[in-house]
Every structure is written in C-alpha cells, then in structure tokens.
Amino acid sequence: MLRTRLCELLDIQAPVLGAPMGPEIMGLELAAAVSNAGGLGIISFGGYLPPDLKERIRKLRTMTSRPFGVNILLEGPHLPVPEAAFVDVCIEERVPVLSFFWGDPTPYVEQAHSAGIKVCDQVGSVSAAKRARSAGVDFIIAQGVEAGGHVAGAVGTMVLVPVIVDAVGPIPVVAAGGIADGRGLAAALALGAEGVVLGTRLIASTECNAHDIYKQKIIAATEEDTVRTTLFGNGWPNAYHRTLRTPFVNQWLAEEKRGSEQRPDEPIVGEVTLGGMRMPLPRFGGIPPARDATGDIESMDFLAGQSAGLVSEIKPAAEIIREIVVQGESILTNRAATGAVA
Numbered sequence: 324m325l326r327t328r329l330c331e332l333l334d335i336q337a338p339v340l341g342a343p344m345g346p347e348i349m350g351l352e353l354a355a356a357v358s359n360a361g362g363l364g365i366i367s368f369g370g371y372l373p374p375d376l377k378e379r380i381r382k383l384r385t386m387t388s389r390p391f392g393v394n395i396l397l398e399g400p401h402l403p404v405p406e407a408a409f410v411d412v413c414i415e416e417r418v419p420v421l422s423f424f425w426g427d428p429t430p431y432v433e434q435a436h437s438a439g440i441k442v443c444d445q446v447g448s449v450s451a452a453k454r455a456r457s458a459g460v461d462f463i464i465a466q467g468v469e470a471g472g473h474v475a476g477a478v479g480t481m482v483l484v485p486v487i488v489d490a491v492g493p494i495p496v497v498a499a500g501g502i503a504d505g506r507g508l509a510a511a512l513a514l515g516a517e518g519v520v521l522g523t524r525l526i527a528s529t530e531c532n533a534h535d536i537y538k539q540k541i542i543a544a545t546e547e548d549t550v551r552t553t554l555f556g557n558g559w560p561n562a563y564h565r566t567l568r569t570p571f572v573n574q575w576l577a578e579e580k581r582g583s584e585q586r587p588d589e590p591i592v593g594e595v596t597l598g599g600m601r602m603p604l605p606r607f608g609g610i611p612p613a614r615d616a617t618g619d620i621e622s623m624d625f626l627a628g629q630s631a632g633l634v635s636e637i638k639p640a641a642e643i644i645r646e647i648v649v650q651g652e653s654i655l656t657n658r659a660a661t662g663a664v665a
C-alpha cells in the first residue's frame with residue numbers, strides 16, 4: 324500500500340484527501356465514505372451556525388471512526404458570526420484536522436495544536452505557503468489554478484507543487500487541482516507532494532450530494548469546459564472560482580462584474596438548501612446545486628476543475644480511492660523498474 328509521511332501524520336491509510344466542497348456538495352455521507360476508505364474526508368463549515376456545525380461534527384463521528392477534517396474559510400464570504408466562533412467549535416470537539424483556506428491561519432494554529440488538532444492551510448502561491456509555514460501549520464495544500472471551486476492563485480499544479488516543496492520543506496505538501504486518477508497521484512508524488520486532494524473527481528461519486536444534473540455535467544465535460552471567473556458572486560465578490568462553462572455562463576461571461584456585484588434585483592432562479600435551511604437562490608448566487616435544488620438548475624454554479632476531462636463514471640468513493648492508489652503505486656513501481664507506463 325502506498326504510504327507517505329502524510330499517512331503517518333494524519334493516521335490515514337491512503338494519501339488522498341476528499342476536498343471540502345461547500346456545505347452541501349461534500350456532505351457527511353461522502354466525507355465518511357472517504358475516511359472509511361482510508362483517506363481523509365473534509366467537511367466545510369459553510370452555511371451553518373456554530374451550534375449546527377457542532378451537531379454535524381458529532382453526526383459525522385457516528386458515521387466514521389476514522390480521522391476527518393473540518394474546513395474554514397477565513398476571509399471568504401460574509402458570515403453572520405466571526406470565523407473564530409467556528410474554530411472554537413472545532414477545538415471544543417477536538418476534530419482530527421482543521422483545514423483553512425483564503426486567509427491567514429496564524430491566530431488559530433497554537434490553540435488548535437494544544438487541543439491535539441492537526442492544521443493545514445490551502446494556498447495558491449509561495450508567499451502564502453511561507454505565511455502558513457510561519458503560522459506553524461502541520462501541512463500545506465498547494466492548489467493549482469486548474470482546481471475546481473474557488474482558486475487562490477494563478478499557477479498550475481505542475482509548477483506550484485515543486486516550488487512550494489522547495490520553499491517550505493520539510494513540511495509535507497499536498498497537491499490539489501487537476502488530480503483525478505492514479506497518474507495524477509504518481510505525478511504529484513514525483514513533484515515532491517506527500518498526497519493529493521480530490522474535489523471534482525468526487526463530485527461524480529455515488530455518495531456525493533450533488534444534483535444529478537451536476538454529476539452528469541462533470542461526466543460529459545472535457546478539460547476545456549471550465550472557466551476561471553468571478554461571475555457567481557454570492558456575498559463573496561471578486562473571488563475567482565472555476566466553474567463549468569455552461570450556456571448560461573457563456574451568455575453572461577462578458578458581464579462577470581455584474582454577477583459579482585450581486586444586485587438585489589436579480590431574479591430568483593430556484594431554491595436550494597444552505598445550512599439545513601431552504602432559501603431562494605438569486606441569479607449568480609454561487610451555491611452549486613445539491614440533490615434537492617429546484618428551479619432553473621441550468622443557470623446555477625457548477626463548480627468544477629479541469630480534471631472533469633478525466634472523469635467519465637460515477638462510482639462509490641471507496642472504489643475511486645482504491646483505484647487511484649493502486650494505479651499510482653503501479654506507475655511508480657513499474658516506471659522506476661522499467662521506465663514503462665503502467
């Protein structure tokens with residue numbers, strides 16, 4: 324079995340992390356499936372109030388006895404309560420891993436460590452990786468610009484991973500963005516990463532809570548069918564995200580500033596669940612459609628990375644992880660021995 328220092332650090336069997344994908348897409352079921360398969364499922368804090376997040380963490384614990392993570396966006400969308408309140412819940416609950424994105428983790432690392440929690444920060448540049456190192460995080464996720472969802476930087480995974488490894492080693496670095504199979508895992512390890520994050524690949528999993536139209540679109544998409552844009556503002560204006568270039572997105576791309584502004588008079592296009600509550604979704608509202616979304620699904624935000632071009636089947640998460648690890652291991656072994664492709 325392929326093992327890296329990340330496996331030791333996090334007490335996991337496979338160096339594969341399931342990306343937090345907002346509150347509804349990486350639901351508890353998918354996070355538990357990833358952790359039960361030997362990886363690390365990471366849920367998002369998003370959309371919930373601190374007491375609800377506490378409940379979710381407790382529920383997840385009934386679904387897996389393996390380590391998992393909770394992700395908190397530090398300078399992301401406007402929140403009804405400060406980020407620190409969510410960190411406090413994670414510390415009270417002693418979650419195994421606290422994962423940060425989009426902001427400075429420095430104020431929280433010491434407190435988390437004293438509760439025995441491992442901390443990571445997802446970054447898109449060497450400067451942010453150095454800040455994370457100074458903050459004292461346990462590992463760093465290097466997110467390339469081909470990643471799905473919000474993207475922090477502008478450099479591709481193939482370059483970003485080795486420059487960050489060089490800059491912050493020996494802190495373990497995990498590669499995110501563009502990885503959907505064992506070839507990506509093997510490549511990431513060859514670049515000096517100690518593991519990978521899967522986002523887009525896991526949308527097309529049986530346990531994922533994404534709307535069926537969303538899953539089908541991921542399967543149908545090629546690597547050229549995404550765009551990095553600020554079109555879907557949703558209280559988090561001017562933040563680049565990678566989403567599928569649907570007919571709706573094509574129609575509005577020339578006016579992406581308008582989407583980002585989130586004008587109060589945008590029409591309501593449907594209804595979604597956020598933080599356990601039903602809410603109307605205005606046009607350009609950046610909530611990707613979960614199973615129970617209703618209305619004009621086609622005009623919603625299908626966050627996805629270029630790795631959609633590598634995804635052609637919906638499978639259980641455990642199968643996805645097993646196949647990636649087996650293929651990755653086989654490539655690394657056979658290449659080292661013979662130079663041949665597995």
Ligand SMILES: Cc1cc2nc3c(=O)[nH]c(=O)nc-3n(C[C@H](O)[C@H](O)[C@H](O)COP(=O)(O)O)c2cc1C
Pocket residue numbers: 342343344345346348367369394396423424445466469470471472473499500501502520521522523524611626627628629630
């Ligand atoms: C639907 C979706 C939602 C995402 N939401 C979050 C999030 O809430 N927090 C976060 O840190 N990253 C989020 N990301 C980014 C992932 O953490 C990760 O960087 C990305 O999925 C990796 O690229 P890939 O999609 O090619 O696997 C999201 C990605 C997707 C596809």
